[in-house]
Amino acid sequence: MLNRSRSLSRGPRPALTAPAATAANQLLAARLESLNIGALWRTLFRQSPAVWAILLYIFFEYVRPQSVWRTLDIMPYPQICLLSSTLLVLLEGRLSFRGTTPLWIWVALFSVVIALSGVFAVYPSWSWDFKDVWINWLLLMLIVGAGIRTRTEFFLLLVSFVLWNIKMSQFGARAWVANGFSANAVGVSGGPGWFQNSGEFGIQMCIFLPLVSYFAFGLWPRLSRNRRLFAAGVVFSALISIVVGSSRGAFLGMLVVAAWAVALSPYRVRATVIALPLAVLTWLVLPQRTKERLSESGQDRDSMARLTYWKDGLQIAKEYPVLGIGYNNWLPYYRARYNPEGELPHNFLIETVTQTGYVGLAVFGGMMIAYFRQNARTRRLTRAEGKAPDRVLWAIAYGLDGAMVGFMASGFFVSVLWYPYIWMNFALSMALCRVAYEAVGQRHRAQPHRAQAMAAFGAATS
Numbered sequence: 001m002l003n004r005s006r007s008l009s010r011g012p013r014p015a016l017t018a019p020a021a022t023a024a025n026q027l028l029a030a031r032l033e034s035l036n037i038g039a040l041w042r043t044l045f046r047q048s049p050a051v052w053a054i055l056l057y058i059f060f061e062y063v064r065p066q067s068v069w070r071t072l073d074i075m076p077y078p079q080i081c082l083l084s085s086t087l088l089v090l091l092e093g094r095l096s097f098r099g100t101t102p103l104w105i106w107v108a109l110f111s112v113v114i115a116l117s118g119v120f121a122v123y124p125s126w127s128w129d130f131k132d133v134w135i136n137w138l139l140l141m142l143i144v145g146a147g148i149r150t151r152t153e154f155f156l157l158l159v160s161f162v163l164w165n166i167k168m169s170q171f172g173a174r175a176w177v178a179n180g181f182s183a184n185a186v187g188v189s190g191g192p193g194w195f196q197n198s199g200e201f202g203i204q205m206c207i208f209l210p211l212v213s214y215f216a217f218g219l220w221p222r223l224s225r226n227r228r229l230f231a232a233g234v235v236f237s238a239l240i241s242i243v244v245g246s247s248r249g250a251f252l253g254m255l256v257v258a259a260w261a262v263a264l265s266p267y268r269v270r271a272t273v274i275a276l277p278l279a280v281l282t283w284l285v286l287p288q289r290t291k292e293r294l295s296e297s298g299q300d301r302d303s304m305a306r307l308t309y310w311k312d313g314l315q316i317a318k319e320y321p322v323l324g325i326g327y328n329n330w331l332p333y334y335r336a337r338y339n340p341e342g343e344l345p346h347n348f349l350i351e352t353v354t355q356t357g358y359v360g361l362a363v364f365g366g367m368m369i370a371y372f373r374q375n376a377r378t379r380r381l382t383r384a385e386g387k388a389p390d391r392v393l394w395a396i397a398y399g400l401d402g403a404m405v406g407f408m409a410s411g412f413f414v415s416v417l418w419y420p421y422i423w424m425n426f427a428l429s430m431a432l433c434r435v436a437y438e439a440v441g442q443r444h445r446a447q448p449h450r451a452q453a454m455a456a457f458g459a460a461t462s
Helices: 002-010 019-032 038-044 049-061 077-090 101-119 123-131 131-145 152-178 196-222 225-247 247-262 267-283 288-297 301-317 330-337 348-381 391-413 420-462
Strands: none
Touching: 002 420, 019 152, 019 196, 019 267, 019 420, 038 152, 038 225, 049 077, 049 131, 049 152, 049 225, 049 247, 077 131, 101 123, 101 348, 101 420, 131 348, 131 420, 152 196, 152 225, 152 420, 196 225, 196 391, 225 267, 225 330, 247 330, 247 391, 301 330, 301 348, 330 348, 348 391
16 A cells, blocks of 8 residues: 555656657667667567567568478468558558658559559469469568668567578578588578578578678677677678578679678778688688589570570560560460470569560669669768768668679579569668658757757856
């Protein structure tokens, strides 16, 4: 009774002023960005149902435990989580396209092109049967890109995304250790799902490597020694997973990402000094068979088959230049007109132009340009007036650039347009840009409070 009376006598907890709230948010961000496990857990359990649904959807889409342990496969977990998160995002009033409108316009245009190509497809039923895939990626971009609204939510999302990729990269690192610290010619692959094939696994690692590297760079000053070692180990696991994957496309993607990072670095000499020994070490651990496959590129049977697909794809685009043969129509059309045993075109650009025409290819190019421009805008927003940029957000924006560079280089040889790679990058970029805009808004909202305080101080001292 005494405790209750005391609590009642205190009255309601006073609301934080804008500067106090900003200071509290900055303190929480500092604890989270030092990877304080306790702070991460406590913050995670305080999140709204929408955030939990989003995190669960990405977990089931990337980890797919229901495919690993068949006893769990009793319901469509990804679809349930995706629809639940969409509904919760709408009910919580989270949707906002602030700062991301240009990219959303291009995504909407691409959606229209896909719909029209399906309507006028050579085989409309194939387009209709594949409709759920594009709807999934649209909803993914919606719930993440327009539904994540605070820096804390974005940080939890990115940490969870990194964890699911660590699950894949540590598998590659373990295979490397089990093979006596060397790679074998067979290569490794991911778990069941989108990344089961070694080439698809290698593409995901080419996306993960620059993203986690820049993420670690952004967090570095706030990390303890042990956490720095862990972060470095994660980066190394992504690197070695590309090597042991034995995918030529992924290996090329890794080289392109490294060249891109060195070219953009303000410390090019230092970056080159670090990159060259890593390149030599990587070459030394490659199995001889992989080296032979690299030297045979363009002449071996797989390369010749790809060149044939590309040549035929350009011919198909010439015959159907406006909207292509139709969304998801490559296999039935190619097998009926060209090769009964033909495969996918093994190139995401050929995949785009044949199925959506040159109109779709132009819109796709517009989306890519809008993506890189959006990340550049995010970096500008992270620069407070007269101060250095917000290191974490600034670094993540560069990491997303590198992730897309890694995808384009490694995915050039695989049919992965409708895989989650591009669309997850878009979603993360949209969410990051929205967080940067919110940070700018907080700085501007805090200005009147500081001005009032200065005015009061001047009146009191005059």
